Amino acid sequence: MKKLLTTACLFVVTIVAPVSFNVSTVLGQQNFSQTKAIRFGKLVDGSGKVLTNAIVVVEGDRIKSVSTSESSIPANVQVVDLSRYTGIPGLIDVHMHLAGTHGGTGSGRVPNQVLSRSPVIDMFLSQGAARKMLDIGITTVRDVGAYQFTDLAMRDLINMGAIVGPRMFVSGPGLRTSSALGVAVPEATADGPVEVTRVVRRLIAAGVDNIKVFGSIGPVPDMGCPTASFTQSAAFTYDELKAAVDTAHSLGKKIAVHSYGPDGARDAVRAGADSIEHGLDMDDATLAEMARRGTFYVPTIYNNVYSAERGSCKEMRIGWHSRTVETVKRALKAGVKFAMGSDGNAPTWMIGENTRELGWFVKVGMTPEQALATATTNAAALLGKEKELGKIAPGYFADLVAVEGDPLKDIDVVINNVRWVMKGGAVVFPALEPYRELKEKRSDTYELDEDEMNDVGYKLLRMKKVNEAIEIFKLTAFPKSYSVYDSLGEAYMVNGDKELAIKNYQKSVELNPQNTNGIEMLKKLQAK
């Protein structure tokens, strides 16, 4: 800490002091950390409106106002100028395994197989994937399957600020029948409507946000690389699916059904599922019924392409891909609603490539605007969060993404040109670039220690990225570290935020009464 502080003090005096004068006089004090105004050259708000020279005012974690009027900017707030970019709502991936499922990798033929490693290891290793989601503009994820409820833990850790990642809505382990091979998941295995009802209730009591059902699971990879139809592989009966749907809905939860082949999907849709996942080979009658009911289709198109390029069963994957594309085209014609799901599986599988699904949506016939809706308004509706997520409007979560280019002309802009991301009012990208850089250099470890984080924060301060430095120090301040509170105090001081500077120095001295630097700084600040 001493070495770092010496460096820091030096540059505060020599470099940042003149800047801090400007910052403090322009920005004032109290509202600084709470309210922000963000300028976008263009704003695609998710409700069909496109604004030019838009101003989005964010208060805490929510959007306060959206307008084109300069007078909407409150006095004394930080103004973030993104007028070079187009603002879009934070993206939502509705089919992910962000807590990982690789612990379950093994021979699918062995019944009651035990996990090959603890799912907690997967979840721990998936922290980088969680960060990566934010980098590509995904601020919300629906997790549709993890072992031993690690997805619930990850959701809670993200909400606590202990892991940096997207907002998660999770399902725990998906419901399955006893005929499902592979890893034993007794807590989510059910046969017959009575057991299905019991298990759905248990999962909801355990704290899941939505229910996932492995409806008709398709061929097991270990059985070779089949190219035949999946008609025979419907796992749950109609009555079982109906029990699952009715129980989930009666307890206010949405339900996603994983389905391969026409029969399983037909039963799931008739039973009232909210979404069909994968769903290749669905017949026209089922698609018409989905359009009528408003059932969402989450085809995970890109997943088979990604798998074909990397996994075994290349021929099979290519076959599935063309059948998925064919089904999706018919679904589009039938007027079925879509939501974007990647089937990305942390820590590494398809991580960072999730939004390529949007490119496939355009390739199969959607307009860029329709494709964007699959990851914003449609996805939010599938989560039952259409009043809080998926749009840039007053009262909604301040989940904003700045892209370079026009996403309504070219969807690749959303896939490749993400320049800035805010989740719940906090800038999450590119705020932590030096953090990532350091992490890459130190790929042998997964977490940096306090001093390294402190160093990263000071690097940002030196780059005059004061707000981002503050974000880093805030991150590092978990759970309790006197030196980081000291740094945070300094960053706020540089920023002209005297009150917060005092608060953080006080916290630091409280944690370590021997912190002479903190005591000195407090004296100076309080004397002013």
Ligand SMILES: [Zn+2]
């Ligand atoms: Zn999946």
